[in-house]
Amino acid sequence: MPITINLKSAVFAVSDALDLVGVSDFQHGKRVAMIARETALLLGLPEARLENIVFAGLLHDMGVSSTTEHRRLVSDDPGVDRQAHCERAFHLMQPFAHLSLLANAVRHHHTPWSELPADLGEADAIDSNLILLGDRVDTLLLRHGLENPLFHSTDICREISALAGGVLRREVVDAFLAASACEAFWISLVPRHVQSYLNDLELPLWNVTIEFPQFRHVARLISSIVDAKSHFTASHSLGVAQLSRYLGERMGFAPDALAKMEIAGLMHDIGKLCVPDEIVEKPARLTVAEFSVMERHSFETYQILRHVPGLETVAEWAAFHHEALNGRGYPFRRSAPTLAPEARIVAVADVFQALAQVRPYRGAQRLDEISHTLGEFASKGILDPDIVALARDDLDRSLRAATQPV
16 A cells, blocks of 8 residues: 555654754754744644644744754854754745745744844745744743742743843733743643643644655655764765665565665664764764663654654664574564564665765775674674575676666
């Protein structure tokens, strides 16, 4: 059957992935969405605008995949470039119809009200200011601590009031102060309540089904966010996706299965957003402690993807790329009887592409070296020997699939 995916669930999954970048401020995008929507309600904005504001809040930091950049952005350093990630997010959103509706609001979520471009439409201007409001409120909240937001509400409201007329539109500030006068507003920002708030929203304009060509763009968007984390992994996910599809074609899989394998390859490393940059880019062997952090990423991939209806099997194929036929892989310790052929293909593609790419601790391997390493992994019971044989059968074609983006 053709792949059909719920758009709302897919975007929520992207938001979950973006949460991983913050590490210490989990659910930032979700709180921004909630704060912005509750304020927008008192401005009397129509339902379609309210829905778009929710998703703009969820995805406003789409341009940030580096934990180092994230730490700079949440600091008080006035010299930090806060616009670069906004521009990246703007360009990532442009090609996709639904996301393009959010692009201007996201692009200007760090632009003060008094400095917005004159040619920006009023709706986009207000929406961007609502996201800026939510971002500022949550930044203040994180500095005070999420344990008891209500206790810090007076201080936060005072600081937000001081921004009226310059950084924030005065009407936006007034609506925020009215919305936040209710104790429930602040109590709802506690982590265990934020997800419930979003789950309770119907969001009918985004609660729609999209088919593979559209979702493929979303998956590519996700892969570009993940691969932007480090120049060492540039185009890694795309290469894994292309090689997975090529190997699947060689094995005679049907078109729908090939499409799912491609999706799995594109999103297999989505959980790596939680791994600090200094571990991803370490030019030496990881310590035991560092490797235990790295081992989280495939588990996080599974947790994010398995909640998207239609991606249940894809979640396994993507997340099992570090499992081994001999049962000594991670993080689920799966063994040959419980590893589907599609998961085995993604695993081979992941190793092949990584070997062909420059990494901080070594250069790119030659084809003969890649072939030798793959053969060793197969002989040790790590990778499927039949799939490795396919990859080695035409190394030049496999290399093109793994390293030349289409």
